[in-house]
Amino acid sequence: MFWDEKVETLPKRELERLQLKRLKKTFLQVQNVEFYREKLKAARIRPSDIRTLDDIQKIPFTRKQDLRDGYPFGFFAVPLQQVVRIHTTSGTTGKPTVVGYTRKDLETWANLIARNMTMVGLSDCDVFQNMVNYGMFTGGLGFHYGAEKIGMTVIPSATGNTRRQIEMIQDFGVTAIHCTPSYAMHLAEVAEEMDARLESLTTGLFGAEPWSGSMRTELEKKLGVTAFDSYGISELFGPGVAFECPERNGLHIWHDCYLVEIINPATGEVLGDGERGELVVTPLVKEAMPLLRYRTGDITMRFEDDCLCGRAKKVSRITGRSDDMLVIRGINVFPSQIEHVLLKIPEVGNQFMVYVDRINHLDEMTIDVEINRDYFSGELQDLARIQKKVVKELRDTLELRTTVKLVEPGSLPRFEGKAKRVIDRRGEI
């Protein structure tokens, strides 16, 4: 099924013509952002230099750190008056990355979500429970408005209280759910414990963290759904950037809205189809926050052949990161954020180790941090207070509950050269 068949199946020539037109427009739009004015001036690139799609390779990359330097509104290309919503995502250090939307952006975004959900067979006959965070995270409101656009019956259940979530699925006859794959697994287990049947479910949309083929098999068996992978990042609106079609072999990235390049993350060299590298995206339709050649950090490759469904070339499901970003219960965490938080707490040292485990299908992050010698009073309660303080500060910045372990001064490994502070002990599932 198609939401917008004409655009979704544009012949190659027409698609490229549309992409070029939109790229030129985006190039003009970014002139409203000081960062780009200076960057393009330094690189001596003028609008007239963009004559073909390949000319994009003349443009320097935009990195997440650049967005951080522009905090909070430095990347907005329209006056704040025209920005109707703000979301945030993890930054590389203390401050989050801010993304803004014009009214038209929200409309475009909702339509992209509608495309994805229609593509996997959902319609206004479906009852949809959206079990992700509805706050600053783009997943909640993003899916919500896309599903409403289709006319689905939307249950904004957000996160938490798994038993209540299960009751709602049963009582409201929910047919489709959206959540992280690890939460879906947790949901399935709680349902099993409650001896609750989830017979109405047909479709599971899972995203915000990478998940394996064996996890798909497991989820489909336990929940009785067909599971689809959802890909998005806040800097490119949020979820809805790319999605699996019923073929379920790779992600359809919407080529009319996102210009895709795959690069060698070390050299920046542009790679060909079938070669694995970092996904670089130039969004073609964003008003409030246009970006040029944004480095997503996600590792994928472009397939050589078009998909049978008629929506052109796919990219593979995301297989990793080119940087050290972690995904914990669907939330992105950079080790540099942790370091930044610890630097502000004098009672503990700046060395740390992060351990990531999967316990009952949910990610758990444990941070070992050294107590600062000068702040040890000899009292256990003072240590407990320090521990609580670190947990709270980390929670405020990462929006994530963590376990903090205080360790003896000097006991953590010191690194010469590249530090290896993260030990990810999560297995395949």
Added chain:
Amino acid sequence: MKKNAFVIKQISVFSENKPGRLAAIAKALQEEKINILAFSIAEADGFGVVRALVDKPHKAHEKLGKLGFNAAFTDVIAVRMKDEPGGLHEIARVLGEGKINIEYAYAYSGKEGAVLILRVDNVESAITAIQKGGGTLLESSLFQ
């Protein structure tokens, strides 16, 4: 008698809750021929504090510090208890009536009877209350 003669320096050592840590502390004290008169371990989430009354607290502090341990001094008092039913009650009652809070305590029973080591919120008032209540405080010179 000056009150601070009754203030005893307990050595408190931060320790991760993992095998071998107490052994390392005990070995360090042994090497310096330091005797442990009383000790206890308090544990929280993944870490703890080893508390000890030793005969040479400054030497213990120095040695443990050299080995990388995080040690601190804590002021405690020691009260003689009757080694019979009601012995603890007598002291606890006196402190309770004096509105003095016991943060933690540990005890040992030795040759010269039972002794209660107390960490309280107000050391001076505790000394006064115990003396008024007829209790016997042990001088720090007895240990150190």
